[in-house]
Amino acid sequence: MDKLKAIIEALVFVSDTPVTVAVLEGILEDVSKKEISSALDDLMREYEERGGGIFLKEVAGGYQFRTGETLTSWVLKLKGQKPMDLSPAAMETLAVIAYRQPVMKSEIERVRGVDVSGIMRGLLEKNLVRIMGRKNVPGRPIIYGTTRKFLETFGLKALSDLPTLREFKELEG
Amino acid sequence: MTDRAYEIKLDIFEGPLDLLLYLIRKNEVDIYDIPIALITKQYMEYINVMKALNLDLAGEYLVLAATLTHIKSRMLLPPTEDEEEEEEADPREELVRQLLEYKTFKEAALGLDRMDILGRDVFSRDHTFEEIEGNGQPLREIGIFELVEAFRRVSFQTGQHDIMEIDVEKISLSDRINDIVDELEKRGELTFTDLLGETDSRRRLIYTFLAILELMKLRIIKAYQAVPYGAIRIRLAGE
Numbered sequence: 274m275d276k277l278k279a280i281i282e283a284l285v286f287v288s289d290t291p292v293t294v295a296v297l298e299g300i301l302e303d304v305s306k307k308e309i310s311s312a313l314d315d316l317m318r319e320y321e322e323r324g325g326g327i328f329l330k331e332v333a334g335g336y337q338f339r340t341g342e343t344l345t346s347w348v349l350k351l352k353g354q355k356p357m358d359l360s361p362a363a364m365e366t367l368a369v370i371a372y373r374q375p376v377m378k379s380e381i382e383r384v385r386g387v388d389v390s391g392i393m394r395g396l397l398e399k400n401l402v403r404i405m406g407r408k409n410v411p412g413r414p415i416i417y418g419t420t421r422k423f424l425e426t427f428g429l430k431a432l433s434d435l436p437t438l439r440e441f442k443e444l445e446g
Numbered sequence: 447m448t449d450r451a452y453e454i455k456l457d458i459f460e461g462p463l464d465l466l467l468y469l470i471r472k473n474e475v476d477i478y479d480i481p482i483a484l485i486t487k488q489y490m491e492y493i494n495v496m497k498a499l500n501l502d503l504a505g506e507y508l509v510l511a512a513t514l515t516h517i518k519s520r521m522l523l524p525p526t527e528d529e530e531e532e533e534e535a536d537p538r539e540e541l542v543r544q545l546l547e548y549k550t551f552k553e554a555a556l557g558l559d560r561m562d563i564l565g566r567d568v569f570s571r572d573h574t575f576e577e578i579e580g581n582g583q584p585l586r587e588i589g590i591f592e593l594v595e596a597f598r599r600v601s602f603q604t605g606q607h608d609i610m611e612i613d614v615e616k617i618s619l620s621d622r623i624n625d626i627v628d629e630l631e632k633r634g635e636l637t638f639t640d641l642l643g644e645t646d647s648r649r650r651l652i653y654t655f656l657a658i659l660e661l662m663k664l665r666i667i668k669a670y671q672a673v674p675y676g677a678i679r680i681r682l683a684g685e
Binding site: 286289337338339340341342345348352358359361362364365367368369371372384385386387388398425426427428429436438439440441 | 460461462463464504506510544546547548549550551552553554555556557558559561562563564565566567568569570571665
């Protein structure tokens with residue numbers, strides 16, 4: 274394995290959040306962005322081919338090591354608890370925010386047909402959702418969007434990586 | 447059908463639109479051509495069961511009930527002869543649009559749920575867990591419903607002696623809140639029975655329970671359980 278790949282692997286390994294190419298570029302002064310990206314691609318492929326317990330994944334605009342998705346029950350035996358268990362109501366609310374952001378609370382409630390105050394509080398607390406600002410209409414309502422943590426949690430590279438919304442359209446005529 | 451069977455079913459609805467979608471699916475009817483009379487009737491049956499069970503019936507369920515009834519009555523009216531209203535819209539149109547939109551996001555939510563979620567399905571090296579263990583069994587955080595259920599059991603036991611009470615003990619909610627927090631700071635963990643079992647006084651029992659609910663609402667404390675109907679442990683929510 275060449276030196277560059279080894280360094281990058283070590284840096285991603287010790288980082289507690291996904292490491293971005295920009296961060297790596299700052300550390301590896303003389304190495305171009307292109308070389309870094311290609312080393313990361315190599316590493317991802319190597320872990321994929323190895324098919325072991327951990328994989329290198331591209332999430333939330335960076336790179337992170339993650340356990341394989343077939344090993345969940347083993348890891349949970351060690352760790353004990355599922356901190357990211359989201360209720361169906363929370364998932365629905367999150368889906369509306371993810372696909373409709375920036376979105377007002379009243380819009381979420383209109384779509385879901387229920388009050389979402391409690392659920393919004395929970396999502397804000399879990400740092401999956403954030404306040405993006407206020408809409409410039411009377412009453413200046415708060416508008417919400419998803420966070421970087423949301424991308425990280427759902428293993429998405431960016432919002433554009435969300436599965437396409439399969440809309441159920443009204444039949445015309 | 448017993449009430450119990452209904453209760454379990456009602457648990458799975460995320461709101462009135464979800465209930466309506468369920469009824470449409472159950473009856474295998476076309477969402478674009480909803481038989482309003484039938485669906486309204488069944489919807490009302492569910493609402494009545496919820497009322498009978500004294501479930502906290504969210505106002506939204508009643509709003510949709512009113513909407514359904516309104517649509518039903520409009521469908522019964524003969525079409526107007528009025529030239530101007532030749533293109534009169536189907537009274538169900540708005541509801542169908544709302545249902546389709548809700549369905550879109552309900553499925554999107556299922557899509558999100560199927561993804562590999564960090565901390566649930568996959569893990570990163572430094573993923574911080576709330577490490578809580580109780581006798582080797584992982585503890586699960588519980589909500590208000592489980593607490594109310596537990597309270598019902600405790601209060602049933604306590605409430606057996608039907609004694610007239612003389613109000614000697616003056617209790618305030620803030621005092622109970624402070625007591626509970628103090629005790630938790632001292633001991634780290636209290637069981638639900640530690641808190642509620644200690645007293646024979648209904649009043650004290652109720653105030654204690656209200657204090658627990660208030661603290662949970664404020665997210666100062668959290669309640670955990672290893673197994674359903676198991677001992678409920680209460681801890682301070684802090685980091």
